[in-house]
Amino acid sequence: MNQSTNPSEASLHAIDYWQVVKNRYGVILLTFLLVFMTALVITYVMPKKYESTAVVQVRQKGTGIQVIPGMADASRYQESSSAMFFPTEFAVIKAQKTLDAAIENLDLVNRWNTDLETVRRTLKGIVDAQDIRGTSLIEIKVRYNDPKDAQKIAKEVAEAYRERRKKLQGDYSNQALDELRKAVIAQEDAVEDKRKLLSQIIRTEGIIYWGDPSVSGGPRGFTKADDAESAAKAYVDLEQEKIQLESQIETLLRYDGPQLMNYASGLSLPDNIIPVLLPQYQEQKRQYEAMKSQGRGERHPMMLSQASNLQSMEKDLVEAVANLRETLKAKLSLAQEQLARLKTRMDVKEDDAVKQGIANQNFVDAKNDFETAQRLLEQLKVKEISETMQTKITEDPIILHEEPMISNVPVSPNVTLNLALGAVVGMIFGIGVAFFLEYLDTSVKSLEDVERYLQVPVLAVIPKDVGVLYKQSGMSPDAEAYRILRTNIEFNRKNPEDNAITVVSGGAGEGKSTTLVNLAYICAQGGYTTLMIDADLRRPRLHTFFDINNSVGLTNYLTTELMLEDVILQTPVDNLYFMPSGILPADAAGILNSRRMSELIQDVKQRFDLVLVDSPPILGVSDASVLASEVDLTMIVVQHRKLPRNMLMRVKQAVENVGGHVIGVVLNNVDVRSDSQYQYYTSYYTYYAPAESQPMPSPVSSQPSQSPQPRAASKKTTSADDSKQDLY
Structure with missing residues (x-):
């Protein structure tokens, strides 16, 4: 039910509104004419203003030729990428110093027969700047009631802006170059001090230095640490040999009989003949046992001869084992003496290596400081050369692309726009007055009332x-x-x-x-x-x-x-x-x-x-x-x-x-x-x-x-x- 009545109500309201307009069309027409005629009179009595425009291109610092590749300064592009660049430049164009230069060049104080502050306020009101979207061009516009003055002011403001920006950029470059030269001199002094310190360490510690250690993987000429390491290694090897000799001697003393013979034959020593005698002995003994198994008695001449050989060979083996034991003892005694001497030598080498390590660290630190300072000095010198050459290249920060012209057609007041606005405002105001009067009107308007x-x-x-x-x-x-x-x-x-x-x-x-x-x-x-x-x-x-x-x-x-x-x-x-x-x-x-x-x-x-x-x-x-x-x-x-x-x-x-x-x-x-x-x-x-x-x-x-x-x-x-x- 509501859906069917709502459109009718809306239609009724629209008809009511139109009815108010029809009933009070006289008031609306009168108000429209009053506002329109007011706009017409105001437009007629408004002073005519003429506009002159100068179009300039802003070349931001760092957009010129790069003298030395790889030496671009990131700070130069910071201004270009900033979203506040153009608004800042607009403020600079209308700044007091820029306007004062134009006032002085045109002698506006005397021409307009007024004081400086009044001229400044006038120029701030008639000078405007805006960018051309998507470009680095700026339009400097001047609106004034005299077309010739508007053209001259636009030209002088653009020139004053160009000279001021050029001066500011030159002052900045000279100041930066002076500071860079001071930094180069200070860095040269620092490099010389670090070089002297490195030389002193080399002479004091007796370090032989052949160049950059990064090429060979470490500093060359450092032998004391190597000696300490060799001594320690020899000491360890000798100690292991001593332990081995002690173990062999102890085993020889512990075994007896065949076990002793078998163990002694397994020792790899230069004077050990047991490995030769023992197989012969074993072979003779096998032959003896074979003859015995054949039924020959102990009194048999061959048995007696074989037994005599076995005794002789066994005696030789016992003597060989005794000699081997004595040899091992002699070698053990010698190893103990060498181990004691090597221990003393190793301790000395370790002390020398510790001292050499401390000296080596001091040398490395001094060498790194010297080389770092030297590289920084080289970069500063290259940048100094680049900045010096850059300042010698003349780069105009402002390029004038369009000269301001004398305009013969006024841009203000805009008759068409003012009358259109007057008509629209008059119609809106008239309708508003009509509805206001309708709201205040409490008379009978309809049968329903x-x-x-x-x-x-x-x-x-x-x-x-x-x-x-x-x-x-x-x-x-x-x-x-x-x-x-x-x-x-x-x-x-x-x-x-x-x-x-x-x-x-x-x-x-x-x-x-x-x-x-x-x-x-x-x-x-x-x-x-x-x-x-x-x-x-x-x-x-x-x-x-x-x-x-x-x-x-x-x-x-x-x-x-x-x-x-x-x-x-x-x-x-x-x-x-x-x-x-x-x-x-x-x-x-x-x-x-x-x-x-x-x-x-x-x-x-x-x-x-x-x-x-x-x-x-x-x-x-x-x-x-x-x-x-x-x-x-x-x-x-x-x-x-x-x-x-x-x-x-x-x-x-x-x-x-x-x-x-x-x-x-x-x-x-x-x-x-x-x-x-x-x-x-x-x-x-x-x-x-x-x-x-x-x-x-x-x-x-x-x-x-x-x-x-x-x-x-x-x-x-x-x-x-x-x-x-x-x-x-």
Whole structure:
């Protein structure tokens, strides 16, 4: 359900907004014209300014030729890569020193006949700088009311900026070169000091140095550490030999017999003959055992000879083992003596190696310091040469690519832009004023406003500029609005006998009298005997619609003994009668608030089908309240978009306070062309209006006597049903 209603609500809001624009298009147009004309006048009176532009290229330091490859300074490119470079240069262009140079070159103080500070402020206001996107070009723009001065100032500012940047860059380069030369001299002194220290260490420690140790993997000429290492190694080898000899001797002493022989034969010694004798002995013994196994006895000559050989060979083996034992002991004693001497020598070599290591470390440290300082000195000298050559190469930091020209066409004010802005601002401001006035406007704008605040129905909507119907030729389409009013009155009155109706309004000029006359005319056309009573004893107007003299009328009847027939006149319209106001009294409210007035109302109600009483504005005087209390019904005429809602509510309250009954409201003078919501309500007036060729419908009821100057009117003799049928 909400989804279906939301688009309608949005559409309604858009229509409401458009309706506000249409209703107040005059205010919008007036505001638009005022703002637009203001913009036009301001544009016309604004001083014309001419612009002159100089285009320069900024060559940042380090972007020139690289004198020595590999010696580029990273600090030179730091300025180029900085995002703040161009904003900084813009500030430099507009800086005081740059402008002062241009002021001095052009002698602006004397030319403009003012003081220096004023000239500075003027130049700061007319000089501007901006970069051309994607390039290193800067536009120096000058806007001034004199095109020649603008051209000269732009040229001098660009030249002053160029000279200042060139001077700053030269000063920086010279200062850097001076500092570099001082650093070279200081480094040379440091290298000389380190060289002397290295030479002293070499002489003191007796170190032989053949060059860079990194080539051979370490410093050359260092032998003491090698000697200590050799001595230690020889000591270890000799100690192992000694341990081996001790083990062999101990084994020889522990074994005996065949085991001793087997072990001794396995020793690899130069004087060991056991390995030769033992196999021979074993072979002889095997032969002896073989002969014995053959059955030969111990007394056999061959057995005896073999036994003799075995004894001799065994004796030789025992002597050989004894000799071997003595040899090993001698060798052990010699090894112990050598080991003691080698121990002493090794200790000495170790002490020398420790001292040499300390001296060697001092030498290495001094040598590294010397070589590092020497390499740094070489780099500084190369950089000094590079900077010296760089300063000799002239490099202009600023290149002028476009000379400022004298402009013949002013750039300010921009007439097209100013007028366009004036038109846009005027339209926006006008619409804003219209909506603001609409917000402040509390008058009645729609039928819903009337019914919401007054709680009474809207009987009819009368279009704007509706005249007097009976004076118009043919059948006017506007008459349909009053026919609707006539029908709604009949439907909204609860009692058919309530036929006395007063027409009131909150203020003057709301169309109350015109509405009454046209309604009476339409009712008379419908066959109703209708009486109009002009009870507006302040400013009566009804007699002017019919060109009737109002010297005799209501006041005469109320204050004299005149008969009713003497004050009621018949109009040129059939069934339409009129009671003028008569002579205007001093106390109108007192005359109206009388019993004779009540009797008059009761009398005319019996004589006529419809009695319409005109009254003065109800908020201005009390006459209308008195009339509202005398008649049956009260109809309020409200001019569209005039009275505030609270005033309209007071109109209804004033009627109800005296006991009157409000039958409804007539919304008068509605501009249906601008208010689209009423176009649907009134668009059928013309379409369904009777054509001119159609004859007037004859009334159903009988007509009263219509003499040229009737003096009295009689009540209709037709039945009430016929009257209602004609009304519907």
